[in-house]
Amino acid sequence: MAAPDSGAVDRGRPGPGDRAPRRRATAPRHSSIGERLIAGVPARVMRPRLVFATCLLALVAFGILMVYSASAVEAASDGLGATYYAERQLIFAVGGFALVALMVFWRPAWDWMRGRPAEVVWAALALTLAAVFGLGQASRGAIRWINLGFFSVQPSELIKPLIVLIAARLLFEYYECRSLSADRFLKLMGLFVGAPLALIVLQPDLGSTIIIVVTVFAMAFMSGLSPRVVVGVILGGLLLVVLAIAVAPYRMERLLVMLDPWQDPYGSGYQATLAIMAFASGGLFGRGIGNSTLKYNYLPEAHNDYILAIIGEELGFVGTLLFFAVFALLIWSAFKIAREAPDGFGRLAAEGSAIILMVQFLVNALGVLGVIPMTGKTLPFISYGGSSMIASLLLAGIVLRVSMESGRQTVYGARRAEFAVMTEEDAVSSHLGRSTAGQPRRRRSPEDPRAGARRDGFAVYDGSGGRAGADEPGRDVR
Template sequence: MSAPLPSYLFGGSAEDARRVGSPRGGSRKTGDAGILGKVSGAIHGVPERFMRPRIVLVAVTAVLVCFGMLMIYSASSVSCLNSASCDYDPAYYLKRQMIYAAVGLALAVLLATRDYHWFTRDHLAVVVAGVIVALILVFVPGFSNSTYGASRWIKLGGFQLQPSEFAKVAIVTVAAALAQRYYVDGDLGQAELLKYTLVGIGVPLGLILIQPDKGSTAIIAITLIIMLYVAGFNPVVLSLGLLSGALALGVLSLTQDYALSRITTFLDPWADEAGKSYQLVQGYYALGSGGILGVGIGFSKQKYSYLPMAHNDFIFAVIGEECGLVGTLGVIACFALFAWAGFRIAKYAPDLAGRLIASGCTSLIIIQMLVNVCGVLGLIPLSGKPLPFLSYGGTSIIACLMFVGMLLSVSKNSALPETEHDVRRRNMTVRSGDERGDAGLSFVGETTPRSASLGRSDPGAGRSDVAPTGFTVVDGGGSARDARGHNGSFRNGSGASRASSQRIAGGRGYGRIDTNADAASRQRSRGSGRGRSGGQGRSGGRERRGRR
């Protein structure tokens, strides 16, 4: 009987590969192999193009989060020892960050184990409604927690959350879903697209802008432009939109005092180094004193109440002081690996929505990193945005880990593109040794007409069957009797007699094939049906060639 070959041979899932077993044929029992066995089972059968960026993404994220915990403790321990609000606990911020990271990890696992269509199609309206309500609560007395003249946080018990971080996740998801439905599925018209874009993207962006939080607005806007470029939007139009947005944001900044002071500080930080430029100048001192290798982790001097927000917005300056230029370049290299893994996942995403989610999540993380680092270095005006994975901030670490979960979801649901070879391999079957009748397969010594091998009828041979389109493999595990005649000679496909089988071997009376004769002579002698021996076939062949 015919049986289909295992699906993992032509791009099947990892689950298919685990069901088949190990490549050596042994059964795979991950339950008895411990942690290493489970990890091996999760990796086994997944193509390299999917597994490598997935492993790099998880590894880089773990390194950044753990290193961030270390630097948060180092940068905040001294100030916490002298602060009653921190209960004089040097690990106060570290403990809270670990709680937030645990929540973010749980959400990341939830997103990674779900198909990303679950939150781009089935529950998108609920996500958008929840984010809009949270952004509105920022302005509601009793929930709002204003800091430095901005209303960006809401209080929930002893914790405070920044809804704009969750809005980033929602906006990326909404943009990817709308692009998929408009460009690919075709179930959205222009009027519906405009309406959903206004509600799902325009309203959250407007609420973030009036907090005011121009930094998050700019980061999200640039991310959306990148997503549109990936979707195939006109680059000229996108460039004009980016330029127009930058001009509008600049004009808006000139009308706000705190934003104008950040611009003047950026242009000349040494004009008021003891006033408005104090934090930026202290960050310069921290970076300059670190040198090449730094002063050592825990030995920063600027964290002794000289550098404000050392564990938050300016943690990159503390890294530069304690770990030096090597440490700062190492952080940049980790984010570069993160970008490589994220865009690699986007490249092999199964559809437009997955490609846009992966590129949007990756772009937003990298853009926010550049905004923070460039602000600390004085290359752009300060924005107050935390460094992803490294800065202290509960909502920030949760949102960043949610982005990682979404990237893993896209990667897990990716599949190899089907090629012509995949289709042919799917039609491969295994037959036992006693099942013949496939025109394209013959034993040694038997001539198969070209018309039969191509699936055409051969009237001269008395055959009118059509060869199957698939490829058939004859099982070699059968007994000798299945493949040979009663006297040990090979049987041909048309049921030849023992005498004709003996003629293949030169008439010597046993089933051994005569290998002394060349292939052309054996085929002529076999096809002519005159019963010549191998030697006679060769001489006959020479005579015929001579006559020609």
Template sequence: MAVTGTYQRGAGRRAAASQARSGQAGASRPRPAARRRGEKGGVGGAVQRTERKIFGVPERFMRPRLILIATVVLLTAFGCLMIYSASSISSLTSDVLGNDPAYYLKKQLQFIALGGVAAFVLAKVDYHEFTNGRASMPMWGAMVVVLVLVFTPIAGQSTYGASRWISLPLIGNLQPSEFAKIGIVWLAAGVCQQRFDDGTIDDAQFVKNGVLAAVLPLVLIVAQPDKGTTMVIGVALLAMLFFAGFDRRYLGMIALVALAGMVFLSVKDSYSLRRIQIMLDPFQDYYNDGYQLAQGQYAFGSGGLFGVGIGMSRMKYSYLPMAHNDFIFAIIGEECGLVGTLGVLAAFGVIAWQGMKIARCASDLSGRLVAVGCTSLLAFQMLLNVCGVIGIFPLSGKPIPFLSYGGSSIMASLLIVGALVSVSVHSSLPETVHDRTRRTWQQVADESDPGSLTFVSDARPRSARGAVRQEAQGRGAGSAQPQAGSPFRVVAGGAQGRSRGQARPQRGRVTTDANGRRRIDLGPSASDRLRGGSDGPRTRR
């Protein structure tokens, strides 16, 4: 303790002298914040960031995962509340629904339970199984088959002039394009991994695999027609190509061609063209095609800043069609006001931010692209719905993830979250050069005491150190030797030369000075040896 205190006092004096010299020189620069705190920079800060854990998992993996899951849970719970509020009157007055005001809420809870279980299972499965693993090809085949079944009279169901649903027993109608979104993201991430990271395929094979993985399913989705889902998937694919390092010139050309194609399809179809005209002025045909959009704007106007209160909406009394589905954002604006709508947008902003953090911490390119693609799917679909409801983009018929009623929508959204969590769970810290060096360390232990390992031996006076060196040289032939090429070795310390159970020899003396401080006697100093004595000074001849 005396040695330590002396060192600290000496270090303090040196630091004070250095600061005084800096002040005399006129360089009164404060130390950087990273070095001052010891948390954000330097070796100590890096070690602290690496070792900080949450539930035994490094913080940079667990924190975005927990925030993402918590935000999704809150949005889903808020969505159930708003679905009940928006649909209670219409279901209460419907004989077909059994005059049950909680009919849609009960159905939504069933879909949430199914989607939650599927998302939990998906989070446990390694995402590599779907990108380039054994499950990638069966998944692609099942996806294409289901998308083709939509057009068959056996399973296909046409609603509102579009063939987008298939009928399944015990579940009802499901929209395959909602589930195809995540499959396309998985397959596209695997193709980009092969081209840009592994380098196992060339440009021609990259285009071929990309057409099979993404373009073919997109063509089947456009043919339904489902332009809203096509736009969502297209934006996600463009974001993935951008983060994969695709040439930006070609990426811009692809974006322009895709935009021109969507404009052509919107102008070609009469009902899509009508949606564009209604967006520009919903009151020109108030009682027909513009009625829903106009009523939605009335709902926003009635809400004001803080809304009329949860459950107090007037538009849900059959004034606003599909209030619990596509236009639930208008009901949120009426009952929760501008503050409520901004809160929803902020929640999706948190999801997007945490999704990008998961992408940044992913172990490989495919993981980063899966996280980027899934985050883009959720964020852009929300924007597509919100922009359509407030009248700055044509209505697409896409619901808001986690908020709108719909089995396919909520289950697909939860599966996307499960895919994001899978990337976070199966990411690992990258190996550094220091990790590789530690694996080459070898232990040199004494044969008489195997398994003993001490890094610090007993304190010895200077007069005894020569005998210790001679002892070590004498038993050098019987000691274990490190493997060839090992850059570092750990040598057993004070346990050498003793059998088990033998008392540890006392090689240093502990004395107490006049002030009661205990210190280790390290032997005579140089001045004591020069003064003479029985032994006399030790010189080398």
């Protein structure tokens, strides 16, 4: 029997001095959704997007929970189910998220928001604002709602996202594109922003007017509006607010309640004093979710305008601060998304959406806390109300749509898309017109003996510095 050859190599097993065979790395498999939403997106774009989406889901879920907690007693006392208002709020949230999904995952939504369809929807809502005076439902001295049977629509809430989009486009075209003259810019702003504001003032709805005006002027300031003009507008606006309070007795009453709610604790200061008692009852860590006492038909509008008082009573000071922190994180991530926007329109649209949510949050929270007069504005994503929930989610959808566009295109990618490859014989590009880069230059002059025979186009060199032959492909240098 022949002895095995000592020099033979066992191809099946590695020898003691041999390296283990390298396994071929397999690329991770991603789902189609992962490829579209995550793969290839820079961290600076994906991180604020995930933070914003997480905070949004947390706030909406928390809002539905608190609406249930604040409204269960009132609903039961009215002969309705304990979950009546919570179920309706859930339906509004699902409908709002359906619109958000349409904006985020449907690519033409970006063109829709930038173009004429947004103006068509604005026109429909403006007509609805005008129809409020004839078909509207009066409540507490104001006509702001149209009753559709299954729920009431508040057009002044729904038109806010459209005003943000159209103002962002006009500011972008005037300050950055320079495609609008000053006269036309002022006329368009007066039409698309001034006309709805006039109708909202006549309802009357001073709170929504202040929120929209502050948002639009903040967007204009970020676009390049002179600080002197901004200061002048702020001073003029404060004067108009003081005049509006002076001419309306109920507004003056709210101002006096803010200054001293205990002057009439069983009359005009009733809600304000009960809100203070709710925060005091909550203490540091709260009484626990569902354990509020003031929601037992003591505090009116406990699930609507004054839901923050119930949050303060059930979650306490610490829980309220955590709630504020989540909302602040939502706004911060929205501004981070705006920084990565592909163009000025996207930046202004995201910033405007964040500002209007922030201003409305402050108007409600500071009103409940007694820092400013109460205006009756809802707490975004938290207070009960279909129009408020849908409008707030539409604003959030604008921010997420801008984030999706940021992942698709960057400023440098847009610049590269305009480049074209030209040869020496091409004097004019096929799609960009005449080249402004001058004559193309070779790395070596044709007269240089090292250059070899003259070739058209690019010359290929191997990794060692030598020139690849006509029949020899260049080496792939890693």
